[in-house]
Amino acid sequence: NSPAATQQLCVFSQLKFFISALSCRMRSSSSSKQAADNSRGISGHLLTLHQRLYHALNLGTRYCDDGVQKLHYSDNEMQRLVLRSVDAFLDNISAESLQHQVVKESVGDIVAAVGSILASKSAATLRLASDVAVKIVRVIPSTMLQLHLANLIHPLSSLLSFQELRVAISCASALNLILSNLSSKREKEVWDILRTTNVVGNLVQNVKGYSSDNKPTEYFQEMASLLSKILWRWPPSRFCVWTDAKLLNILDTVKLNPDCSIRIAVLQLYSALALCGNGTKKLLEDGEGLVKITVDSLDSSNPYSVQIEGLRLAQCLTKSEQGCSKINKSSCEPFVKAVITLMSNWSFDAGKLAKCQMSILVEACRLALITRWAGDHQFYLWKAGVDGVLLSLLIGNSDTTQQSLRCLSLQEQIVKLEEVFDKYVLLPLRPYVWDILGWLAANCMEDFSPKMHGNETSFNALVICACLAFVDSILTARQISQGSVCHSSESEPASRAVLMMIYSPSKYIASETRFILSEVLTLKGKDYVEYLLDILKAVSSGNKFGIPSNFRLVITLITLACYSALPKIRKHVIQHGGIPTLLSFISWWLDNPVHLNRSSVAPHVQNYFSERTCCWPSSEDWEGEDMLLLFGLMALGELINAKNCGGLFCNQMESRAAFIRELQEICINNSSPGPRWYAAYILRHFGLYGFPSKFGREFRELLTDNEHTDVELIIKNQEPVHVHGVILLVRCPSLLPLEELLKESSSLKQDSDSCNRLITKVRLSAHVDCQSLTKLLEYIYSGFFEAGEDLVKKLKILARHCNLPPLVQLLYGRNPKWRTPFPSSDITSALGPAGRNFSYESFFTTHFGNLWIVLDIETLFVSFWFKFSFRIHFQALLCCGGCTELFFLYPDTIVYLA
Structure with missing residues (x-):
């Protein structure tokens, strides 16, 4: 352990390394052919620099730390020599020489040497070392660096708060480049390093210190950009940032800086924070300033990079309906106008679209998917001519083409648009166009018509294009072999758009789409009904060799759901056994549930942010992962609606009862609102109305228990009905006159047999009869009841006056509106402060x-x-x-x- 012994050991280690290196050189030079192969593709000058590089590298002491090869250089001059050698070597590396074995084998040693020099934190060499680190990351491909990143990331992370700003900026720049190209396999390893070195905390302090310490713009840009990348990649890093009130205040000030690089960095940081659902809520608490900077960044006068970041931030802020409502409240019309403008300002140059323009269009279309939320923006989108903008993205923005459609018949329009539609090239945008159109149709009011905004021709042309794509999707699905993923990316979105238009609440959109689709199918001459039903029969039979791909199955069910709403084709579907085929398929699915994410059949729904979010409620669409069940129920519901249900299970009472049990099970146990709504919609055809729940039967039994009731509903010339006030208060408050309940003069009596209960009397209208009220109370308590047609007519009026929209929708037989929540039997509000003394x-x-x-x-x-x-x-x-x-x-x- 003496110093002399230690020195001898170091000398011995270096000597051993030199002998090993010399031996390798001798072996490699023993064959002239091998030497020639090694030097092929690499210049003599680069070989000379390589030799000088290793001469400098070998001056250090090699050692292992936790299995990682490292180098140590004892003085500043030695470090400078190494850094200059590395710098010179990197300056002369070409794209061709990067493929050479000599260069590839040098990467590990270069990274280890520069990393050790950075770790030494010698003030004399840190500036040069940090600059060389940046050059390493820029010159050497990320694939070559992945195995050696730990040697570089740890020292760079430790220097982010170094007092010399030039060093801190270079270290942040290097880390920015590394994280931009980091492999997902290395994320855990890198996060462990970043967490150990408290990178997030240091970056937050650096950002907060920017405005007060008069630091250069580049400093804020690099620090904020690095923090954004970490927040984007690692969700656990977000909480301590969005809860830092001082940081958010600093950003509120900095975002007003006119410097373009500062604005981009701030927008990126806000976007990263908004990936967290709770972070978004925090940002929007006092969000007028944030909304303003977001809308301002979308202005077409801004540089391309500012617009892109503004679009991405807006996508994050509108990920929820609440976020979209916040923007609607403060800047709805300017926001919509900015989005429509970005979707319209494009043109071809020599038959091609510039790459930057395509990026803007993709991000703008993703943002335009706010159509999935109801709100004021729907009106402003139609007012701004969104249908004409969407049509331009499909067939080109030539006014001549669109104007020529006005004087053509529907059949001529179909032929004309089919020619243009097949030639157009903005294919990456089409899935977004169909989704935007579908959501527009789904969120319309019943009396809505594009004629209100003078857009009838462009809207009808848009519907024609959608119907043409719908028919193409059937052909595409037929051509796809089992398990193939090479299908058209627009098939599912186009089919879904037609489905949502056919089932739109708007009478105009629904009827127009059904008419146009019928005409398109007539011109095509074939509807493929038998083929579609054969696919479902193959699935239900359990024949493994005949089971189609999930994509083909989705297209088949969507197509049948659309066909079932077209009178002529619906008859064809019923004649070919459509109802029993769908019954068998639904029973098969319940026994063998096939859960699908929409992204598996529509890849465009995945984007830059989709897999990096946290703390958001389930973002699954109305169908969740049960789209096959939903589309099957939609098709079956329309077929049963058109056919006399009484003859559906003729002399098959057991089959009828089994099917009803299956539908009730869907209502009770399925987690997705869509299938549950359509199961309830079909049950009404069997005289069963409402929304079955897990404990509905137990709740219904409370109706016969008068011991603990506290409200009397008095009906003229009838016995009073005793109910539980808390249940009425939560599920149907319209039956209780709350203003009377809160008055001290309310009619109360004390019943000694009921342990001094407080009984509230409520006198009902003379128009209410006991039978209707009893059924309504069954619904209020259990969510479900059975009734004949005569009683349903009475209940329609009573349910409407009691403000029970879900029940009214079922009683009138209206199709469920897309995204409508499934009614809950929850009475939790009775346990919380509801602002009532009841x-x-x-x-x-x-x-x-x-x-x-x-x-x-x-x-x-x-x-x-x-x-x-x-x-x-x-x-x-x-x-x-x-x-x-x-x-x-x-x-x-x-x-x-x-």
């Missing part, structure tokens, strides 16, 4: 004396605390906030409490 608090106090209820919403744990220890028998209804599960404690339940 709850179960008095119930528990009256019946159980000194009783408190403690609900832990996180663990769904309920504690009962009593003044004394004893055993009780009781009945209570409890439910936990934020949870759809209901917990019942029955009268015979014995609870032991300490």
